[in-house]
Amino acid sequence: MITVLGATGNVGSQVVRELTAAGVDVRAVARRPAVAAPGVRPWPGDLGDRAFLRRAFDGAAAAFVLLPFDxxxxxxxxxxxxxxxxxxxxxxxxxxxxxxxxxxLGAEVPGGPGLAATGYLGSLHDQEARLATLDAYVTRVRPGLFLESFLWSADAMRAHGVHADSVDPDVALPMVATRDVGRAAAAALLDPDAPDVVEVQGAADRTVPDVVAALGPALGLPDLAYVRVPDGEMERLLRGAGLSADGARLHVAMNRAFNEGRVRAHGPRGAADGVLTVEEWAAGVAG
Ligand SMILES: NC(=O)c1ccc[n+]([C@@H]2O[C@H](COP(=O)([O-])OP(=O)(O)OC[C@H]3O[C@@H](n4cnc5c(N)ncnc54)[C@H](OP(=O)(O)O)[C@@H]3O)[C@@H](O)[C@H]2O)c1
Incomplete structure (x- = not known):
C-alpha cells in the first residue's frame, strides 16, 4: 500500500491512476474525499494535522508527498x-x-530573505531540506512549469482577450503537463533504483507566447495574445485576482528568476521527461 497526498490534485490524481493500474493499493489523502475506486481508499483530512497524517502513513510501503499552495x-x-x-x-x-x-526545478536554489531569490520555489527548497533529515530513501521529483497553471487564468483570458504575466516573451522554459509529472513520480515509486533527484522537463523548452498560441484556439480564443506587463503592475493584477500581497510578490519574484535563468534543468532530457507537447496538451484542453 502506498499513501498519496494531494490525491485529487493535478499530479496526485495521476499518481493514483498509475499506481492502481500497476496493481498497488492506495490511500488517497485530500481534505475533500477522493472518489473510492478499486484499490483506492479515500482518506480525508488536513496535512496540517500530524496525528491524522501518521494514521494515513501507518503501514505504508511508500508515500507520495507534496506541499499544496494556497x-x-x-x-x-x-x-x-x-x-x-x-x-x-x-x-x-x-x-x-x-x-x-x-x-x-529551482528547488536547489535557497530562497534567501523573504524568498526573494526564487519566489514560491524557495519554500520547496526548505521542504527538501526537511525531507533530507528523514531516515528514509527519498526521491525529489523536480518538474518544470506546469502547463495546467495557465488554466488558472482562463477566465481572465476570456474576459480580456489577452494573457498577462511578467515572464519575458523570449524566455523558453521547461513546460510540462502534469500527466507526465504524475507518471514520472509513480515510476519513481515503483523503481527500487530511482535516483535521489528526478527532473521532469517536458518535451521541449517553450516560451509563454508559444503556450498562448496553442491554448488560445483550444479555449475558443484564436486571437489570444500575450502581454508582458511590468512587475509592479503584475503584482497589482494578481492581488485583484484574489492572491494575497505575499502571494503576488512571490509569483513575480519567481518569474524574475525564470527571466534571469536562475531556475533551470541541470541534466539532459531523459526517460523521466514529459512527452506531451504544448500543442498536444492544448488539444486535450479543447477536448
Ligand atoms: N504550478 C506549477 O507550475 C508547479 C511547478 C513545479 C512544481 N509545482 C508544485 O506542485 C505542487 C502542486 O501540485 P498540484 O498542481 O498537483 O496541486 P493541486 O492540483 O493544487 O492539488 C492540491 C491537492 O492537495 C490537496 N490539498 C490542498 N491543501 C491541502 C491540505 N491542507 N490538506 C490536505 N490536502 C490538501 C487538494 O485537495 P483538497 O483541496 O480537497 O484538500 C488536492 O488534492 C506544489 O507543491 C507546487 O510547488 C508546481
Whole structure:
C-alpha cells in the first residue's frame, strides 16, 4: 500500500491512476474525499494535522508527498512551513521507508530573505531540506512549469482577450503537463533504483507566447495574445485576482528568476521527461 497526498490534485490524481493500474493499493489523502475506486481508499483530512497524517502513513510501503499552495495565504513561507513540518514529522512517526516528494526545478536554489531569490520555489527548497533529515530513501521529483497553471487564468483570458504575466516573451522554459509529472513520480515509486533527484522537463523548452498560441484556439480564443506587463503592475493584477500581497510578490519574484535563468534543468532530457507537447496538451484542453 502506498499513501498519496494531494490525491485529487493535478499530479496526485495521476499518481493514483498509475499506481492502481500497476496493481498497488492506495490511500488517497485530500481534505475533500477522493472518489473510492478499486484499490483506492479515500482518506480525508488536513496535512496540517500530524496525528491524522501518521494514521494515513501507518503501514505504508511508500508515500507520495507534496506541499499544496494556497495563493491567498497572507504569509506563504509560514503556511508552507506549517504543512511541511507536519508532513515530515508524520513520515518520521510512521517510519515510512520510501518517499517520493513533488518539488520543482529551482528547488536547489535557497530562497534567501523573504524568498526573494526564487519566489514560491524557495519554500520547496526548505521542504527538501526537511525531507533530507528523514531516515528514509527519498526521491525529489523536480518538474518544470506546469502547463495546467495557465488554466488558472482562463477566465481572465476570456474576459480580456489577452494573457498577462511578467515572464519575458523570449524566455523558453521547461513546460510540462502534469500527466507526465504524475507518471514520472509513480515510476519513481515503483523503481527500487530511482535516483535521489528526478527532473521532469517536458518535451521541449517553450516560451509563454508559444503556450498562448496553442491554448488560445483550444479555449475558443484564436486571437489570444500575450502581454508582458511590468512587475509592479503584475503584482497589482494578481492581488485583484484574489492572491494575497505575499502571494503576488512571490509569483513575480519567481518569474524574475525564470527571466534571469536562475531556475533551470541541470541534466539532459531523459526517460523521466514529459512527452506531451504544448500543442498536444492544448488539444486535450479543447477536448
Ligand atoms: N504550478 C506549477 O507550475 C508547479 C511547478 C513545479 C512544481 N509545482 C508544485 O506542485 C505542487 C502542486 O501540485 P498540484 O498542481 O498537483 O496541486 P493541486 O492540483 O493544487 O492539488 C492540491 C491537492 O492537495 C490537496 N490539498 C490542498 N491543501 C491541502 C491540505 N491542507 N490538506 C490536505 N490536502 C490538501 C487538494 O485537495 P483538497 O483541496 O480537497 O484538500 C488536492 O488534492 C506544489 O507543491 C507546487 O510547488 C508546481
Amino acid at each position: 495563493v491567498t495565504a497572507p504569509d506563504h513561507a509560514a503556511h508552507q512551513a506549517r504543512l511541511g513540518e507536519s508532513v515530515v514529522a508524520a513520515l518520521r512517526d510512521a517510519a515510512v521507508p520510501r518517499v517520493v516528494a513533488l518539488s520543482s
